[in-house]
Amino acid sequence: xxxxxxxxxxxxxxxxxxxxxxxxxxxxxxxxxxxxxxxxxxxxxxxxxxxxxxxxxxxxxxxxxxxxxxxxxxxxxxxxxxxxxxxxxxxxxxxxxxxxxxxxxxxxxxxxxxxxxxxxxxxxxxxxxxxxxxxxxxxxxxxxxxxxxxxxxxxxxxxxxxxxxxxxxxxxxxxxxxxxxxxxxxxxxxxxxxxxxxxxxxxxxxxxxxxxxxxxxxxxxxxxxxxxxxxxxxxxxxxxxxxxxxxxxxxxxxxxxxxxxxxxxxxxxxxxxxxxxxxxxxxxxxxxxxxxxxxxxxxxxxxxxxxxxxxxxxxxxxxxxxxxxxxxxxxxxxxxxxxxxxxxxxxxxxxxxxxxxxxxxxxxxxxxxxxxxxxxxxxxxxxxxxxxxxxxxxxxxxxxxxxxxxxxxxxxxxxxxxxxxxxxxxxxxxxxxxxxxxxxxxxxxxxxxxxxxxxxxxxxxxxxxxxxxxxxxxxxxxxxxxxxxxxxxxxxxxxxxxxxxxxxxxxxxxxxxxxxxxxxxxxxxxxxxxxxxxxxxxxxxxxxxxxxxxxxxxxxxxxxxxxxxxxxxxxxxxxxxxxxxxxxxxxxxxxxxxxxxxxxxxxxxxxxxxxxxxxxxxxxxxxxxxxxxxxxxxxxxxxxx
Amino acid sequence: xxxxxxxxxxxxxxxxxxxxxxxxxxxxxxxxxxxxxxxxxxxxxxxxxxxxxxxxxxxxxxxxxxxxxxxxxxxxxxxxxxxxxxxxxxxxxxxxxxxxxxxxxxxxxxxxxxxxxxxxxxxxxxxxxxxxxxxxxxxxxxxxxxxxxxxxxxxxxxxxxxxxxxxxxxxxxxxxxxxxxxxxxxxxxxxxx
Numbered sequence: 001x002x003x004x005x006x007x008x009x010x011x012x013x014x015x016x017x018x019x020x021x022x023x024x025x026x027x028x029x030x031x032x033x034x035x036x037x038x039x040x041x042x043x044x045x046x047x048x049x050x051x052x053x054x055x056x057x058x059x060x061x062x063x064x065x066x067x068x069x070x071x072x073x074x075x076x077x078x079x080x081x082x083x084x085x086x087x088x089x090x091x092x093x094x095x096x097x098x099x100x101x102x103x104x105x106x107x108x109x110x111x112x113x114x115x116x117x118x119x120x121x122x123x124x125x126x127x128x129x130x131x132x133x134x135x136x137x138x139x140x141x142x143x144x145x146x147x148x149x150x151x152x153x154x155x156x157x158x159x160x161x162x163x164x165x166x167x168x169x170x171x172x173x174x175x176x177x178x179x180x181x182x183x184x185x186x187x188x189x190x191x192x193x194x195x196x197x198x199x200x201x202x203x204x205x206x207x208x209x210x211x212x213x214x215x216x217x218x219x220x221x222x223x224x225x226x227x228x229x230x231x232x233x234x235x236x237x238x239x240x241x242x243x244x245x246x247x248x249x250x251x252x253x254x255x256x257x258x259x260x261x262x263x264x265x266x267x268x269x270x271x272x273x274x275x276x277x278x279x280x281x282x283x284x285x286x287x288x289x290x291x292x293x294x295x296x297x298x299x300x301x302x303x304x305x306x307x308x309x310x311x312x313x314x315x316x317x318x319x320x321x322x323x324x325x326x327x328x329x330x331x332x333x334x335x336x337x338x339x340x341x342x343x344x345x346x347x348x349x350x351x352x353x354x355x356x357x358x359x360x361x362x363x364x365x366x367x368x369x370x371x372x373x374x375x376x377x378x379x380x381x382x383x384x385x386x387x388x389x390x391x392x393x394x395x396x397x398x399x400x401x402x403x404x405x406x407x408x409x410x411x412x413x414x415x416x417x418x419x420x421x422x423x424x425x426x427x428x429x430x431x432x433x434x435x436x437x438x439x440x441x442x443x444x445x446x447x448x449x450x451x452x453x454x455x456x457x458x459x460x461x462x463x464x465x466x467x468x469x470x471x472x473x474x475x476x477x478x479x480x481x482x483x484x485x486x487x488x489x490x491x492x493x494x495x496x497x498x499x500x501x502x503x504x505x506x507x508x509x510x511x512x513x514x515x516x517x518x519x520x521x522x523x524x525x526x527x528x529x530x531x532x533x534x535x536x537x538x539x540x541x542x543x544x545x546x547x548x549x550x551x552x553x554x555x556x557x558x559x560x561x562x563x564x565x566x567x568x569x570x571x572x573x574x575x576x577x578x579x580x581x582x583x584x585x586x587x588x589x590x591x592x593x594x595x596x597x598x599x600x601x602x603x604x605x606x607x608x609x610x611x612x613x614x615x616x617x618x619x620x621x622x623x624x625x626x627x628x629x630x631x632x633x634x635x636x637x638x639x640x641x
Numbered sequence: 642x643x644x645x646x647x648x649x650x651x652x653x654x655x656x657x658x659x660x661x662x663x664x665x666x667x668x669x670x671x672x673x674x675x676x677x678x679x680x681x682x683x684x685x686x687x688x689x690x691x692x693x694x695x696x697x698x699x700x701x702x703x704x705x706x707x708x709x710x711x712x713x714x715x716x717x718x719x720x721x722x723x724x725x726x727x728x729x730x731x732x733x734x735x736x737x738x739x740x741x742x743x744x745x746x747x748x749x750x751x752x753x754x755x756x757x758x759x760x761x762x763x764x765x766x767x768x769x770x771x772x773x774x775x776x777x778x779x780x781x782x783x784x785x786x787x788x789x790x791x792x793x794x795x796x797x798x799x800x801x802x803x804x805x806x807x808x809x810x811x812x813x814x815x816x817x818x819x820x821x822x823x824x825x826x827x828x829x830x831x832x833x834x
Contacts, residue, residue, distance in 0.1 A: 006782050013823070014816050048830070049823035057826050058790075061797035062734050062769055 005038075012042045017049065086110075087164060088157050090118055106169060109154070116154060117170070121163040132163070138233030139165070142208050149199035151219070151228045172222040175215035179297065186331070189298045190366045192220065194359065195227035196291055201355035203232060204284040211282065213290035214271040215297065269310045269317070270303045274346050277314045285348040288358055292343025292351075299336070300328045304344060318346070335365050368535055460612075460632035461503055462568045465622040467496040469552055482621045489640035491559075494552035497526075497636075500544035501568060506537045508567040508576040509547060510600070512635075514560025523600055524589045525579040526564070537577060555640045562638040565604055570630040575599045607633045720806040724788075727796025731773070734795065738769045768829070775828040779821060786821040789814055 001009070012031045016024045024046060032039035051057075085092045090107040096117060097104050107118040136156050143153040152168040175192065178184065184192070196218055203210060210217075210232055219228040269277055273289035276282050296304045304322030307313040322344060325332045339361050345351040352358040469480040471492040489495070499507060509527035527547050528537045539545065555562070567576060579591050579600060591597045612627035612634055625634050772794075780787025785807065792798045792806060800818065804811040 001782060003782055010783070010786075010820050013820055017816070017819055044827060045820075045823045048827040049819060051830075052822050052826040055826075058772070058794050058822060061793070062795050063730060063797055065769070 001041075005041075008038060009041050009045065012038075013045050013049075016042065016046060087118065087120075087162070088159060090116065090164075090166060092118070107166070109166065115169045116166045117168065119165045119167065121165070135233045138208055139231075141206055142203050142232035143167075145202045145206055147199055147202035149195045149227050149229055150202065150232060151230050168228070170219045170221050170228050172220050172228075175218035175220060175227075175294070175298075178220060179215055179301070183301065184298050186299075186333075186336075187366075187369065188225075189295065190336070190362060190369070191225065192218070192227050192298065193291065193295050194362050194366065196229055196294070197288075197355050197359045197362065199227075199229040200284075200287050200291065201359055204287070204355050208232060209282060209284050210287045210290075211276070212271075213287050213294060215294060218294070269313050270306055272314075272317065273348070274318050275348060277317050283348070284355065285351050285353065288343050288352045288355060289348075291358075292340050295336075295340050296322065296325065296344070299325050299332050299340070302328070333365065333369065335361070335368070339365065364535060458570075458630065459626065459628045460501075460505065460568050460570065460630065461624065461626045462499065462501045462507075462566060462612075462632055462634070463622050463624045464497060464499045464566065464636070466636075467498060467546075469494045469496075471554075484616050484618055484621045484623050489555060489638055491555055491640060493640070494554045495638070496552055497547045497564065498544060499527075499539075499547065499566065500542060501539060502542060504541045504543075505539060506569045506572045506576075507539050507545070508537055508565075508569075508573065508579075510565040510567070510579075510604075512563040512565060514562065523565075523579075523591050523597060525583050525591065526589070528580055529583045529589065535580065535583070537572065537580075555638075559640060562640065564636040564638065566625070566632070566634045566636065567604075567607075568625075568632040573603065573631075575603055604633065607631050608635070723796060723798055723802060723806050724792065727792045727798065730797070731791060731795035734769055735773050771829055772825060775825050778828070779824060783821075785809075786817045789817040790821045790825065793818060 012028060015031075016027050019027055025043075028039055028042050028046070032042065087107070089109060089111045091110055093106040093108055093115075095103060096106050103120050105118045105120070107116055108114075109116050139153055140156075142150055146152075151170065153165060154168070155166040157164050157166065173181075196213070200210065200213070210229070212231060212234065213229070217230045219230060220226075221228065271290040271293045273282065273286040276286050276289075293303055293305070296302075305313055305316040305320060307316055322341075325337050325340065326334075339358065342350075342352055343358060352361075466483040467480050468483050468489075470477040470490070471494055497509070499509070501507075507527060508525070511524045511526050513522065513524075527545070528535050529547075567573065575596065578596055582591050582593075583589050591600060610627060610629060610631075610633070612625040612632050614634070615624045615626075617624065625632060776787060776790055779790065788807065789803055792803045793800070798806070800811050800814040803814045807814070809817075
């Protein structure tokens, strides 16, 4: 209808309706005059008006009409795809499940003759084309990284309003399902964590932040336990961009979205980082927080932050320190506790800065646990006394009764002749025992702090004390006591060294046995070692380490003065880092590389000249060392006879 | 306390952006309105079918007050909100109806025109789709009457509220509605016999 005509028709219609129904025909005829077609149009419209009244045509708002079909179970059932249906070149085989974002079907790709998982995005989610585009870009990019732990996407497609993603089919279950089914074992937890973080590492390298790491988005393949991280980029679809941001800035300025998008049960804020929960800008480190939450949940069976409502949970995320894993009865190595608490630092700057860093820590932990297991299998209690080495010998007996619970297996005992060598082997052995025992025990008393700042590097401070346990006839005698400085040790005293600093830095401790005439003193690395700090030389601010952890050194038969070289530096020392390689079963802590031994000796003698200020506090029973240079070296002399 | 979603400032900001012709503001309001639509539909589900027109208005009003968390809301803003809600609800309902009709046809391996959809899938869903099409044609001819229908049918407003939003008299709204509805009825009777 032409606008002009429309005006004419509506004018007459309007006036006619104002009249009594019986007068309308005459009125319309009069108004239209000879224009038959106009009269016809108006009459039809009046007729339609009456019928519309009778039918209650669109009297109720659309939402009332659609309410039932919008939300009834019935319509959901109808909306679901059925077996044998085709979508593009995919044939539906069966429904796999409904994820956080749409339903997932097992389907056959009839063109490439392979099985795929077909994810159907709810129409409403795909509503925002711009955001959909960004999601696609990011998801494709993540998939193209070819990282084995990132789910591969084959295709994005849409038919009318239906949007789907065809991706690699993983025959397995989500981590959520696994957590429902059973308690995961520690090695499994570490394996899963490593794989998820490896996926994050690759994605982060490509500047992709997942934003929604949670057990529902982690699949574990049945046949080989390979982990696949799902839904990279998908959070892009659901997050809300800030109202204040400009269109070009939406990428950077992301905000938390409400769990109200149709078909989505984002539901939980439990895995969100503080910055994400506050709607602040997020970066890669938000994912490291989230995986921290996931690890916490895998270990303890519960999430660290949870409230009766999302708001309560958010308050917890922002303010509350989570309960220590060990306090929840979880059997967890201190190093894992440390890794989790570092991932869960409220301030992103205090968190792991990169997925790679976290990955390295977890991989080291994994190696160490494997090594410990091996040692535990091959360990023998005979080792403790079967030494002729003139260095300190860590004893296997401990004041903590539980550490003695882990007994080496009789059948695995190596031939005695091979074992006579010494300290290092014993050291490592003790490591195995101590760590195994420590799992169910003592919580680490320290928190991890950021690396030392430049200003702190110009001076070094370190405190230490010894714990001494007397022994008589092979049995602990009297209570252990704390000692600030040196005494003359009886042969059967056992000692433990405690070290801490208000500064972060790198700590190395070497043991030099009594000098014999004409020979270069041999050095044995005591720290870093598996007996303390899980093999890391790095100490965080105020972190305290015991060496050996939850066990003792005992003196060997050789009388004289043992030296414990304490080296505390602002930066890692390459030659001292290199000695770590000897802290293993084979090398027994002894620096066997003559060249390296010389370099270490050189390093020590080069820096030993600068003596730190020594303050012995007899009240606190601790000795404090300080020096205004980035390297602090001090030899504790332990004279024994 | 932070509430990440219903920041009054943000809603006001979005409304302002929208009234300045920024269509992306509409996209941002979409999830908020969806939430309310969901609530409304649930209430409809639980009650008798008739007597609800006024209820809807009350609901949207309530929704708005809740969204901006202010008792003393500016009428200008509320009118904007009503208008934008209507527009968004229309999009949601149409999307839903399309998907519904689409699923009914069996996954839809091939593209089908809207008319075919209507024939295959009868019922309220297809009616909404046809009505939407017809309303587009009406709006082209007569924007104001088109908007009256959008506000009343999709937005669930009553005539008084519509009068406020469009700044016209209530009588005009009634007359516009009658005309528009009659025309739409005629259009729809013509296309689906």
